[in-house]
Amino acid sequence: MAESSWPSPSNGRVVDDVQYEKLGITLGASGGVYGDFTSPQLVFGDSTGLQVKIGADRYALVRGHTWWSGSSIFTKSIASNSSGSTRIDLVVLRLSRTTWDVTVAIVQGTPGAGAPSSTKDLGTTGVWELVLAQVTVASGASSITAGNVSYVATHIGPSGQLRVPSQTALAYVPLPHSGMQAIMDPSADVYTRNAANNAWLLTSQTGPSSFTPTFTAAGTAPVLGTGGVAESEYSIVNGKFCVYRGTVRYGTSGVTIGTGVYSVSLPFTAGSSLSAVYSSIGSFVARDASGPGVWAGSCSIPAAATTMSFVAGTGGQITNNTPFAWAVSDSLSWDITYLIA
Numbered sequence: 109m110a111e112s113s114w115p116s117p118s119n120g121r122v123v124d125d126v127q128y129e130k131l132g133i134t135l136g137a138s139g140g141v142y143g144d145f146t147s148p149q150l151v152f153g154d155s156t157g158l159q160v161k162i163g164a165d166r167y168a169l170v171r172g173h174t175w176w177s178g179s180s181i182f183t184k185s186i187a188s189n190s191s192g193s194t195r196i197d198l199v200v201l202r203l204s205r206t207t208w209d210v211t212v213a214i215v216q217g218t219p220g221a222g223a224p225s226s227t228k229d230l231g232t233t234g235v236w237e238l239v240l241a242q243v244t245v246a247s248g249a250s251s252i253t254a255g256n257v258s259y260v261a262t263h264i265g266p267s268g269q270l271r272v273p274s275q276t277a278l279a280y281v282p283l284p285h286s287g288m289q290a291i292m293d294p295s296a297d298v299y300t301r302n303a304a305n306n307a308w309l310l311t312s313q314t315g316p317s318s319f320t321p322t323f324t325a326a327g328t329a330p331v332l333g334t335g336g337v338a339e340s341e342y343s344i345v346n347g348k349f350c351v352y353r354g355t356v357r358y359g360t361s362g363v364t365i366g367t368g369v370y371s372v373s374l375p376f377t378a379g380s381s382l383s384a385v386y387s388s389i390g391s392f393v394a395r396d397a398s399g400p401g402v403w404a405g406s407c408s409i410p411a412a413a414t415t416m417s418f419v420a421g422t423g424g425q426i427t428n429n430t431p432f433a434w435a436v437s438d439s440l441s442w443d444i445t446y447l448i449a
Contacts, residue, residue, distance in 0.1 A: 125208045126232045132172010138282040139201070139238035140264035142167040145273050145293060149259055150177070151199050151241040153252035159183040160199055160243060160252055162212055169264060170203045170238050175210040184212055186245055186252055193220035195245045200226055200237040213237070219247070228283070238262070239280040265291070272299075278308045300347060309347035316341040316351075319375040323356045324415065325428065326368030333436070335359030342375045350376055350448050352390075357439035365434050370426045371415040372442070379449035380411030390444025392418050394426065397437035405431075407442045412449065416442070 114131070115121035123131065141150055148163045162184065166177040189195045198215040215237070217224040226237040242258040249256075260277035262270055270290040272278055278299060281290055286303030289311075298312035319340045323330055332338060340354020352375060358365075378388065388409040395402050405420040418426035418440070428434050 125205070129171050129173070129203075129205075132169075135172070136268050137169065137262075137264050137270060139170045139236075140168065140262045140270060140282070141240070142169070142264055145259065145263065150261060151257060151259060153243070153254050153257045155251045155253045157251050158186045158188060158245075158249065160186060160241070160257060168201055168210075168238065168261075170201050170210045171236050173203055173208075173210050175201055177212075184214055186214065186243060187216055189219060189245045189247050189249060191219035192247050194247060195219040196223040197243045197245060198224055198226060198237075198239050199241040199243060200239050203236045205229070205233050205235065212240075214243075226280075238282060242276075262290070263293070275308075284308075302347070310344040311347035313343050316343045317375075319352075319354070321354055321356065322373040324371050324373070325366035326371075328364065328367040330358075330366030330370070330428070331362065331364035332356065333359035333363035334361045336363070337439075340372075340375075344448075345445075348379075348448055349445055350374075351445045353441075353443040355439055355441040358434065358436050360436050363436050365428045367428050369417060370428070370440070371417045372440075373415050374409065374413065374446075377449040378409045378411060378413045379447045381447065388444060388446035390442060390446075392426075392440060392442040394418075394420070394431065395439045395441075396432045396435075397439070398435055399432075401432055403431045407444050409444065409446045416444065418442070 114123050114127045150163045150166050151160055153160050162177050162182050164181050168175045196217040200213050200215055201210055202213040203210050215224050223242055226239050228236050240261040244256045259273055260280045262272055262281050265271050271293045272290050273293055284301045286301055288301040290299050296314045299308040300311040302309045319342055321338050321340045323338055336359035337357040343351045390407045392407045393404050403420050407416050407418050409416045420431040424430050
């Protein structure tokens with residue numbers, strides 16, 4: 109078949125449905141909802157029955173085709189579930205290459221099997237689906253509540269950028285490819301698709317994220333008790349390095365000091381591009397609240413580790429009685445940068 113282009117004077121500048129789709133996808137994103145996430149949320153439940161509701165006057169793009177939800181809210185029925193196991197359905201915008209219409213459809217899941225997959229036929233036949241929401245359907249449920257609907261639709265911002273409402277929604281970004289970026293709303297954190305590990309990496313943050321560390325010991329687990337503190341925050345740099353700082357502090361009652369070497373959990377599993385036993389080293393300060401003692405030392409993270417340990421200036425690891433006998437109100441603070449796996 110000879111080469112061609114469209115629109116063209118040779119055929120009266122007529123564009124058929126297949127050509128229109130191919131033209132549309134070259135001009136921007138493959139699919140997404142226009143506008144913000146809450147005016148109103150496009151798909152929602154309100155306990156009025158086994159159904160979800162579709163918000164009025166909303167627009168979306170599906171493979172170059174514009175969809176409008178209409179001037180009033182409408183409903184889509186959800187099939188009953190008497191299986192004894194929870195079922196997860198998907199609400200999608202489906203482009204049919206038979207009718208060339210885009211409509212809301214329900215992709216029914218299998219009870220106990222998690223969320224089903226959407227269909228994205230890339231040829232000139234079949235269907236292409238943009239996922240809008242996950243719907244959790246409990247066995248015996250008689251209605252769909254607001255909490256049963258997890259909105260995961262990709263949105264298209266005014267400058268053409270992709271926006272997502274949650275980390276879960278990253279799994280539904282249409283046709284992800286290496287280097288593609290998606291902005292988390294409302295935090296404005298930027299995630300970039302990494303083809304090497306087929307994952308989304310947090311590559312830019314507008315501010316640090318909070319993380320509750322787990323304070324552990326090699327023997328008996330410590331209990332921070334009433335008034336105890338376990339808090340930290342982290343920032344991601346260039347998608348691969350985690351800047352991590354935090355504090356754990358025993359409370360004033362109900363405390364269990366624990367036994368053995370102390371450690372704290374990491375927000376992300378550590379990686380390593382070095383052959384050294386400890387791939388990352390930072391600093392810590394331990395404070396004995398019952399005396400004037402403040403001890404400084406090094407915190408270290410082995411390759412592929414999920415926890416971090418501490419070494420005092422004397423050379424011994426921090427334990428329940430090193431560098432002092434830990435007791436109520438004593439605290440441990442750290443600051444370290446490490447490579448993420």
